Amino acid sequence: xxxxxxxxxxxxxxxxxxxxxxxxxxxxxxxxxxxxxxxxxxxxxxxxxxxxxxxxxxxxxxxxxxxxxxxxxxxxxxxxxxxxxxxxxxxxxxxxxxxxxxxxxxxxxxxxxxxxxxxxxxxxxxxxxxxxxxxxxxxxxxxxxxxxxxxxxxxxxxxxxxxxxxxxxxxxxxxxxxxxxxxxxxxxxxxxxxxxxxxxxxxxxxxxxxxxxxxxxxxxxxxxxxxxxxxxxxxxxxxxxxxxxxxxxxxxxxxxxxxxxxxxxxxxxxxxxxxxxxxxxxxxxxxxxxxxxxxxxxxxxxxx
Numbered sequence: 330x331x332x333x334x335x336x337x338x339x340x341x342x343x344x345x346x347x348x349x350x351x352x353x354x355x356x357x358x359x360x361x362x363x364x365x366x367x368x369x370x371x372x373x374x375x376x377x378x379x380x381x382x383x384x385x386x387x388x389x390x391x392x393x394x395x396x397x398x399x400x401x402x403x404x405x406x407x408x409x410x411x412x413x414x415x416x417x418x419x420x421x422x423x424x425x426x427x428x429x430x431x432x433x434x435x436x437x438x439x440x441x442x443x444x445x446x447x448x449x450x451x452x453x454x455x456x457x458x459x460x461x462x463x464x465x466x467x468x469x470x471x472x473x474x475x476x477x478x479x480x481x482x483x484x485x486x487x488x489x490x491x492x493x494x495x496x497x498x499x500x501x502x503x504x505x506x507x508x509x510x511x512x513x514x515x516x517x518x519x520x521x522x523x524x525x526x527x528x529x530x531x532x533x534x535x536x537x538x539x540x541x542x543x544x545x546x547x548x549x550x551x552x553x554x555x556x557x558x559x560x561x562x563x564x565x566x567x568x569x570x571x572x573x574x575x576x577x578x579x580x581x582x583x584x585x586x587x588x589x590x591x592x593x594x595x596x597x598x599x600x601x602x603x604x605x606x607x608x609x610x611x612x613x614x615x616x617x618x619x620x621x622x623x624x625x626x627x628x629x630x631x632x633x
Contacts, residue, residue, distance in 0.1 A: 330371060332404055336603060337364040338376060338390075339397045343482045343599070344467040345384040353467050401602035409605075419606050424453040424460045424472040427550045428491060428592060431570035434473070437617040441610065448610075456521065456548055464597045470607055471598045473614070475525050478597035485598075486611060488618050490591035491567040493526065498560050499581040509587045513539045516562030518553045522546045529590045530565055537587070554578050567592055569621065594618075 340350035341361065351361040369376050376390035386394065425434050442448065453463070457474040464472045465480040472478065477485035495512060504511075513534055520526045527546055534541050545562065547553050553564040558579055571580055596614065598607045 330400075331364075331367075332400060334364040334368040334371075335397050335400050337361055338368055339394065339401060339602065340467070341365060341377070342386055342390065342394045342397075346467075349467045398602045405603050405605065419447070419604065420449040420451065421606065421610060422451045422453065422468070422470045423610075424455060424463060424469045424474075426457055426460065426474050427454060427548075428475075428567045428570055429473045429594060430454050431550050431573055432491060432567055433569065433618050433621050437614055440617060441613055444613070445610075448606075457524065461597065464599065467599060470601075471596060471611060473594055473596055475593055475595070477595040482599050483597055484600060486596045486615065488594040488596055488615055489621075490593050491569055492591055493565055493589040494568040494571060495563050495583040495585055495589075496557055496566050496571050496580050497563045497583050498557055499579055501560055502563065502581055502583055505584065507583050507585045509534065509537055509585055510539055512563060512583075512585060513541045515542065517541055517544045518547055518556055518562050518564040519544060520546065521548045526565055526592060533587055533589070550574075554580065565589070 337350065337354060337356070340353050341347050344350050344353065347361050347365070348358050351358045354361070356364075365376060372389075372393065374389040374393070375387050376393060378385040378387050378390075438450065438452075442450075453460070453469065455463070457476050460469065460472040460474040461476055461478045463469040464478040464483060473488070495507070517530070519530050524546075527544070530544065531541075543562075545556075547556075550566060550570060553566065554574055556562060557564050563583065568582065571582060574580060596611050598611060601607060
């Protein structure tokens with residue numbers, strides 16, 4: 330039995346789509362269909378119900394999926410046992426939200442490449458809803474987003490949360506501490522409507538019975554930074570991103586009399602019985618982000 334054909338069936342069954350499985354394995358749809366047909370011929374059973382357009386496994390296909398996963402796991406164990414010590418040589422598709430990109434993603438990727446030179450990466454930076462959809466569809470192997478993905482075969486791990494902070498222009502916002510009522514009178518910038526930062530910001534003012542003058546919903550951190558630099562308003566951003574951006578942008582964190590809710594970060598990934606690469610990469614990210622979270626804070630030199 331050709332295990333490449335077994336792998337093809339596993340991903341077709343897991344992603345519930347021949348086209349998405351073909352994309353996952355870098356095959357054409359015709360090549361994927363041919364592998365499934367050959368496997369069915371060898372087993373003497375039909376694995377897929379082709380009677381209508383809706384994807385469906387046959388009863389035999391559902392039973393064989395259990396064996397397929399075991400066969401692929403056994404293959405992985407044999408390779409690990411017989412080829413231990415070999416460098417990781419695989420391609421991974423990683424997605425992240427902008428908050429992660431501007432905080433710890435780049436230095437972590439540098440470390441990851443140094444630790445695993447054979448690892449090829451394809452990076453996507455998108456909003457949480459798009460990343461969750463791509464993980465569910467199987468077009469990403471690992472995603473770092475605010476919300477966890479929910480689909481068969483998808484697992485989630487929580488990463489350290491990100492502290493949030495109001496950020497203003499250093500020449501326009503010179504006060505040492507701001508009351509939330511004062512910030513409510515300013516033009517406020519946060520992420521797109523419906524996002525966790527947008528919702529929690531509105532809730533923060535609502536709890537204080539305050540009505541903010543204007544809340545602008547912007548999906549790009551870079552755009553928010555440019556607007557703050559232009560004196561347009563005050564942005565709500567992850568503190569870690571602000572600390573990295575202040576190397577080339579004029580930004581000033583603003584202390585206020587309200588506790589800001591941290592930004593949750595979840596890693597979502599699909600289990601792969603043929604490889605533990607995703608788990609290895611994910612653990613590297615968790616260790617790296619956790620190390621940054623627990624690192625001692627530098628002196629602020631009089632700034633909040």
